[in-house]
Amino acid sequence: MSDLDTIDVSHINFASTVFPTDDDMKLWHSxxxxxxxxxxxxxxxxxxxxxxxxxxxxxxxxxxVLAEMKHDL
Structure with missing residues (x-):
């Protein structure tokens, strides 16, 4: 087991999976x-x-992608 396995990060969730939001960046830097x-x-x-x-x-x-976009409209 590495040291990383002992750090609980289960409560850390970012809003974006691709481009970080301002809140994501604040969380990351914290x-x-x-x-x-x-x-x-x-x-x-x-x-x-x-x-x-x-x-x-x-x-x-x-x-x-186009089908999803039409569905969301």
Whole structure:
């Protein structure tokens, strides 16, 4: 077990998964370096444990995005 495994970061959640919001940046900068490393390690582990992405063409992806956009309107 590494030191990162002993740091509880389960309560730390960011609003954005791609581009950090101002609040996300404030939260990130409020964390200690050890907490930042633990958050990164948690996200890496989540990615490794998730199923592989299904292959899709650009056209399929764009079709899904456009369909979602129309649905949200």
């Amino acid at each position: 964390l200690s370096p050890a907490e930042q490393r633990a958050v990164i390690a948690r996200k890496v582990e989540e990615g490794l444990q998730s199923p592989p992405a299904q292959k899709a063409s650009k056209a399929e992806i764009m079709g899904e």
